[in-house]
Amino acid sequence: MAATNGAHDATPSADDIRGLVRPDHVHRRAYADPSIFALELERIFGRLWIYVAHESQLKKHGDFVRTRLAQHEVIVTRHNDGQIYVLHNRCPHRGARICMVDQGTSRLFSCPYHAWVFRSDGSLSSVPHRKSYPESFSFDDPQNHMRRIGQVQSYGGFVFATLNENPEPLTKHLGRMTEVIDNLVDRAPDGEIEVADSSFTLQYRGNWKLHPENAADIFHPSFVHSSSVMPARRAPANASTIDNDQTREMLLANGFGNDEWENIQLSGLAGGHTFMTSFYSSGVLANQDADPVFARYHQALVARHGAEKAAQILGVRRFNNIVYPNLIINAQYQQMRITIPIDVDRTVVRIHCFRLKGAPEAMFHRAIRFLSNIGSPASMIFSDDVEMLERCQQGLEREAVSWIDFSRGMDADQRGADGSVSGAASEMPMRVQFQAWVDYMTAEANA
Amino acid sequence: MLDYRTQRRIELFLFEEAKLLDSGQFEAWLKLYEPHGIYWMPSQRGQTDPLNVASIIYEDHAILSIRVARLLEARALVLTPMPHTTHLLANIEAAQIGEAEFTAHAAFVGIEYQAEKQKIYSGRSTHRLVREGDSFRIAEKRVDLLNCDGTHVPMTIPL
Numbered sequence: 001m002a003a004t005n006g007a008h009d010a011t012p013s014a015d016d017i018r019g020l021v022r023p024d025h026v027h028r029r030a031y032a033d034p035s036i037f038a039l040e041l042e043r044i045f046g047r048l049w050i051y052v053a054h055e056s057q058l059k060k061h062g063d064f065v066r067t068r069l070a071q072h073e074v075i076v077t078r079h080n081d082g083q084i085y086v087l088h089n090r091c092p093h094r095g096a097r098i099c100m101v102d103q104g105t106s107r108l109f110s111c112p113y114h115a116w117v118f119r120s121d122g123s124l125s126s127v128p129h130r131k132s133y134p135e136s137f138s139f140d141d142p143q144n145h146m147r148r149i150g151q152v153q154s155y156g157g158f159v160f161a162t163l164n165e166n167p168e169p170l171t172k173h174l175g176r177m178t179e180v181i182d183n184l185v186d187r188a189p190d191g192e193i194e195v196a197d198s199s200f201t202l203q204y205r206g207n208w209k210l211h212p213e214n215a216a217d218i219f220h221p222s223f224v225h226s227s228s229v230m231p232a233r234r235a236p237a238n239a240s241t242i243d244n245d246q247t248r249e250m251l252l253a254n255g256f257g258n259d260e261w262e263n264i265q266l267s268g269l270a271g272g273h274t275f276m277t278s279f280y281s282s283g284v285l286a287n288q289d290a291d292p293v294f295a296r297y298h299q300a301l302v303a304r305h306g307a308e309k310a311a312q313i314l315g316v317r318r319f320n321n322i323v324y325p326n327l328i329i330n331a332q333y334q335q336m337r338i339t340i341p342i343d344v345d346r347t348v349v350r351i352h353c354f355r356l357k358g359a360p361e362a363m364f365h366r367a368i369r370f371l372s373n374i375g376s377p378a379s380m381i382f383s384d385d386v387e388m389l390e391r392c393q394q395g396l397e398r399e400a401v402s403w404i405d406f407s408r409g410m411d412a413d414q415r416g417a418d419g420s421v422s423g424a425a426s427e428m429p430m431r432v433q434f435q436a437w438v439d440y441m442t443a444e445a446n447a
Numbered sequence: 448m449l450d451y452r453t454q455r456r457i458e459l460f461l462f463e464e465a466k467l468l469d470s471g472q473f474e475a476w477l478k479l480y481e482p483h484g485i486y487w488m489p490s491q492r493g494q495t496d497p498l499n500v501a502s503i504i505y506e507d508h509a510i511l512s513i514r515v516a517r518l519l520e521a522r523a524l525v526l527t528p529m530p531h532t533t534h535l536l537a538n539i540e541a542a543q544i545g546e547a548e549f550t551a552h553a554a555f556v557g558i559e560y561q562a563e564k565q566k567i568y569s570g571r572s573t574h575r576l577v578r579e580g581d582s583f584r585i586a587e588k589r590v591d592l593l594n595c596d597g598t599h600v601p602m603t604i605p606l
Binding site: 196197198199200201202203204224226227228230231232234235236239240241242243247248251348353361364365368371372375376377378379380382383384386387388 | 483485488490491498499500501502503504505506507509510512513514516517520521522523524525526527597598599600601602603
């Protein structure tokens with residue numbers, strides 16, 4: 001870490017933290033100070049409910065997913081008792097990492113070093129040459145098990161875990177963000193969704209907060225994405241034979257002007273969650289019955305729910321629903337992103353899409369193309385976002401400017417009785433995220 | 448086995464493609480493709496399905512032409528400063544699969560330099576070529592990256 005980071009070695013106090021966030025400005029240390037990052041792992045990623053897997057990846061006994069929870073690598077498993085377990089990916093014997101793949105099916109996990117073998121709930125199944133271990137060595141001793149994360153809960157198939165021994169109920173943390181999970185599930189004519197088995201993992205040299213901020217920022221697309229908006233505007237419509245013009249429409253959608261800025265409604269909720277109204281509103285992205293694929297999908301949805309409920313489900317057009325701190329869901333296009341902090345200046349983003357069971361195959365093909373267009377490393381959209389996130393980090397690592405500005409739209413924020421805030425043409429979502437950040441980071445001092 | 452002259456012509460065609468990319472002549476590069484030609488970079492090893500499995504790139508000529516226009520747009524952030532590349536091809540094995548249709552399998556290394564940083568890409572490529580006069584057009588180019596399913600950073604110039 002460069003000396004220019006101005007790192008403070010001691011754990012920042014609650015007053016230090018509060019001193020970094022003003023109503024309209026944030027201090028650069030929030031992004032560049034390793035001691036702040038360490039505290040975020042403890043108080044945000046270590047205490048809040050964090051998304052770890054989707055149940056569709058854990059259908060049968062032995063199915064597992066490897067991911068991160070705060071600073072830990074964990075594996076999420078389905079055991080033969082039907083329960084989902086989250087286990088530290090570490091052998092209790094000598095500390096070796098056990099699982100070296102991201103996903104798979106295995107009813108037993110064995111450490112290759114001295115062949116301790118564990119069941120999918122983490123319990124110890126066998127050790128070779130049992131008699132050489134002491135008399136007191138017990139298979140029932142949790143010390144000899146893969147260590148479990150105590151708190152695991154699901155909502156609508158989304159599995160969350162927390163290192164917090166005494167967390168608030170998951171649904172309380174999610175608040176109104178349960179609506180977007182419900183809506184995503186409701187969009188499946190069979191009432192079930194599945195994570196696609198292809199996804200992208202991208203890495204950027206920047207703080208984790210930059211990504212959710214960017215996902216809630218409606219001002220940057222016109223500028224950051226102009227190099228793809230302009231060529232898309234010049235390109236003829238319906239020239240592609242493989243995607244019903246979806247790529248061109250997606251690129252065009254980032255060409256914002258004053259009307260779009262003023263008409264996109266932004267919402268911020270207690271707890272730091274935010275969302276915006278949709279802006280993909282033309283071509284195959286618009287959900288129109290003139291489109292034969294959508295018409296068939298619509299029929300299937302009506303057959304399950306009736307016309308009124310189907311219209312209500314499809315009428316929910318909330319884009320970039322950001323479940324604080326790091327889960328982003330777009331129900332309308334069946335997309336999900338997870339922001340995974342690695343270091344103060346290093347972040348991984350995993351990008352997935354879902355299959356709506358009972359929907360025409362072509363609907364899934366569109367979700368796959370959406371995923372590729374926005375989440376591929378060769379994306380003509382996200383690659384420019386990543387470039388900006390990295391440039392922000394490069395600037396924030398320098399002492400020259402201490403405070404950055406989130407004041408836009410502040411005078412027009414509308415506050416609701418439930419603690420929500422709404423606005424248009426605003427940086428309100430970042431203000432809401434940082435208010436929550438201060439609350440979580442200082443929660444211990446306030447208790 | 449393919450006659451030496453045709454094998455050599457195919458090699459020279461692939462070298463020409465590499466040279467156009469290395470010299471920033473992206474519009475000329477696109478002209479090597481058939482009007483409905485496809486560029487495919489899978490995200491999974493041995494991927495056979497571009498519709499149900501996400502691809503790093505799966506684009507036809509129409510979408511590629513937007514990508515090329517973006518490469519030439521002065522405003523593209525990820526292309527500032529403009530990266531430069533060296534595309535290397537080796538182990539080229541060409542075969543005839545139809546009257547005027549050929550495949551060419553090759554190993555590649557692509558080196559990209561931008562803003563004091565060098566990135567290395569490697570893998571195998573497969574071209575499906577159709578004869579056109581004395582030369583060829585690309586019906587499909589498939590690029591199988593060594594790290595197709597790995598953790599990526601933004602990619603810029605096509606491989």
